[in-house]
Amino acid sequence: MSAGDEPKAPGLLDGKLSPTRPLRASGNLFAFALDVARALPRRPFQVREFVQQTWFVASVTILPTALVAIPFGAVIALQLGSLTRQLGAQSFTGSASVLAVLREASPIVTALLIAGAGGSAICADLGARKIRDEIDAMEVLGISPIQRLVVPRVLAAMLVAVLLNGLVSVVGVAGGYFFNVVLQGGTPGAYLASFGALAQVEDFWSGEIKALVFGLIAGIVASYKGLNAGGGPKGVGDAVNQSVVITFLLLFAVNFVMTAVYFQLVPPKGA
Amino acid sequence: MGVAVQVEGLTKSFGSQNIWSDVTLTLPPGEISVLLGPSGTGKSVFLKSLVGLLKPEKGSIILSDADIVTCSEAKLYEIRRLFGVLFQDGALFGSMNLFDNVAFPLREHTKKSETEIRRIVLEKMDMVGLAGAEGKLPGEISGGMRKRAGLARALVLDPEIILFDEPDSGLDPVRVAYLNQLIVDLNAQIDATFLIVTHDIGTARTVPDNLGLLYRKHLAMFGPREQLLTSQEPVVQQFLNGRREGPIGMSEEKDVAQVEAEMAALAARGGDQHNGVGPKGATGGDAVPPQLEPSPGLPERRAVRRRQERVARMLHTFDPATAAAIRESLPPDLLARADAGVFASSPDVAGRHRSPDEPPTSVLPGPRGQW
Numbered sequence A: 001m002s003a004g005d006e007p008k009a010p011g012l013l014d015g016k017l018s019p020t021r022p023l024r025a026s027g028n029l030f031a032f033a034l035d036v037a038r039a040l041p042r043r044p045f046q047v048r049e050f051v052q053q054t055w056f057v058a059s060v061t062i063l064p065t066a067l068v069a070i071p072f073g074a075v076i077a078l079q080l081g082s083l084t085r086q087l088g089a090q091s092f093t094g095s096a097s098v099l100a101v102l103r104e105a106s107p108i109v110t111a112l113l114i115a116g117a118g119g120s121a122i123c124a125d126l127g128a129r130k131i132r133d134e135i136d137a138m139e140v141l142g143i144s145p146i147q148r149l150v151v152p153r154v155l156a157a158m159l160v161a162v163l164l165n166g167l168v169s170v171v172g173v174a175g176g177y178f179f180n181v182v183l184q185g186g187t188p189g190a191y192l193a194s195f196g197a198l199a200q201v202e203d204f205w206s207g208e209i210k211a212l213v214f215g216l217i218a219g220i221v222a223s224y225k226g227l228n229a230g231g232g233p234k235g236v237g238d239a240v241n242q243s244v245v246i247t248f249l250l251l252f253a254v255n256f257v258m259t260a261v262y263f264q265l266v267p268p269k270g271a
Numbered sequence B: 001m002g003v004a005v006q007v008e009g010l011t012k013s014f015g016s017q018n019i020w021s022d023v024t025l026t027l028p029p030g031e032i033s034v035l036l037g038p039s040g041t042g043k044s045v046f047l048k049s050l051v052g053l054l055k056p057e058k059g060s061i062i063l064s065d066a067d068i069v070t071c072s073e074a075k076l077y078e079i080r081r082l083f084g085v086l087f088q089d090g091a092l093f094g095s096m097n098l099f100d101n102v103a104f105p106l107r108e109h110t111k112k113s114e115t116e117i118r119r120i121v122l123e124k125m126d127m128v129g130l131a132g133a134e135g136k137l138p139g140e141i142s143g144g145m146r147k148r149a150g151l152a153r154a155l156v157l158d159p160e161i162i163l164f165d166e167p168d169s170g171l172d173p174v175r176v177a178y179l180n181q182l183i184v185d186l187n188a189q190i191d192a193t194f195l196i197v198t199h200d201i202g203t204a205r206t207v208p209d210n211l212g213l214l215y216r217k218h219l220a221m222f223g224p225r226e227q228l229l230t231s232q233e234p235v236v237q238q239f240l241n242g243r244r245e246g247p248i249g250m251s252e253e254k255d256v257a258q259v260e261a262e263m264a265a266l267a268a269r270g271g272d273q274h275n276g277v278g279p280k281g282a283t284g285g286d287a288v289p290p291q292l293e294p295s296p297g298l299p300e301r302r303a304v305r306r307r308q309e310r311v312a313r314m315l316h317t318f319d320p321a322t323a324a325a326i327r328e329s330l331p332p333d334l335l336a337r338a339d340a341g342v343f344a345s346s347p348d349v350a351g352r353h354r355s356p357d358e359p360p361t362s363v364l365p366g367p368r369g370q371w
Helices: A021-039 A047-087 A090-131 A134-140 A145-183 A188-193 A201-227 A232-265 B043-050 B073-080 B098-109 B114-127 B143-155 B173-190 B201-206 B225-229 B234-241 B256-269 B302-317 B320-329 B332-340
Strands: B005-014 B017-027 B032-036 B058-063 B083-086 B161-165 B193-197 B210-215 B218-224
Touching: A021 A145, A021 A201, A047 A090, A047 A145, A090 A134, A090 A145, A090 A188, A090 A201, A090 A232, A134 A145, A134 B083, A145 A188, A145 A201, A201 A232, B005 B043, B017 B043, B017 B058, B017 B210, B032 B043, B032 B173, B032 B201, B043 B161, B043 B193, B083 B143, B098 B114, B098 B143, B114 B143, B143 B173, B173 B193, B173 B201, B201 B234, B210 B225, B210 B234, B218 B225, B218 B234, B218 B302, B225 B234, B225 B320, B302 B320, B302 B332
Parallel strands: B017 B218, B032 B193, B032 B210, B083 B161, B161 B193
Antiparallel strands: B005 B017, B005 B058, B210 B218
């Protein structure tokens, strides 16, 4: 839209209620993602920033993730424990629990934490830099903030998400084992032996791929919102809030799509 | 020598809100220019447009054969290396200490060795009087130090154009005086083109070669300092004297009758000469105070002679008061040539912002009440 030759009278609408406004916002986000993709191969790659950010994102997410993963595994174990008993399929408790953790619980927990802890931290960091003119200063110094700041952060979020997914899988399965065997009196042998009955290696890979995509989305949305923060400290707060909400919405939607695709690509065992 | 920046017909709006339109001026190479304007007239927006952080809708900004408004992103990043920008609060990177902040552009853009970077950084830090503070974090130092550190960072790539966004804000008058001296000294040393956006009338009266005033979404006037300092234009006079009497109101324009009444009251008191001292270094009257000279021991500002030749060419285009003030500043040889009419035939060399054929720039639309 070119601002017309005549300055338009400020009206009620002023473009704010235009039906295409949400389209424009998502278009901008997508364009930003493309910019990031274009800056990805550009040298020099910011190794230092990448390592620092990976450490940073990991440090804000690992502990909460582990703490969320334990009760999550426990809940699944409890639900399954009683369900399998009702169905008379106790021998499948371990298998079902692994399946639930690997396929859904662990990508979802990863998504929550990578968006809620990692993404919000990235967004707040970039937003604070934006309102202090640091981003402008960087651009004026001839350095692209996308290449210098965003690319390392997005890659860091992706790497950490993949690692977190592994962590959640292990902690979730271990938590499930503990609750099933120790608290519900299941048999350790049966629990372990049934691991491979329903679950397969592809389940793990699908979880990892989901986590990779979640990390990508969380990193992009957080960076986009952070770099477009405005209006002082309140603007940064708003940006963080929006970034978390948008990331959640996107992640759950993408999770659904990826799960649907997964079942088309990889037939369940024995089906 | 710094590069010239030619701005033509520049128009910027945010949504339906017009910030300014049709701004045309040329920053002459190597000279110091000051852009004044009431708060909220988009002076910072103008600076950001100059470095391509904001895209104006219309017009062009030409420097070294590239148009910043329309050029590609890659070209823009290349051109930006010609710029050094001092942001209002220095815009230092909060996570790095001062040394790393100043070294940042060198590390990103050059393949210099760490020892050489160290030498350059310490030299620039010394230049702005920050020797010994290299290890401090931006959060630990005062606003004045942050500003000077931001200046050192802006200088480190040897820019051709340096933009200052309110270098005086948040500083005490003594530090402002030092900073102004620093600006003049820097200009003498590196001969880059300077543009300072400020509210400080003291700075505007003594530092620059050229003055401009943004008012009511237009560039009200831009020209040699003498032109604005001797101007009879009510807006320019009001601003330079820092008084309430005049067309500029607290939040919006005043109606004509009120302005006339105020001006009559002012005249009854004896005019600006007897109006006392205004805020921010505004002093009464239209005297053209002497310009700041570089500190002793530094080379002369090469821009001075260039500017003298430039204004001598334009001499016959100014009104008598301005011309008289300019004549006082010119050396005898140029004055003789100007009077002999040698310059009159080559208007183009004079810089495009004030060619002799143009009407005087100081034509303002009347206040809203008159329309």
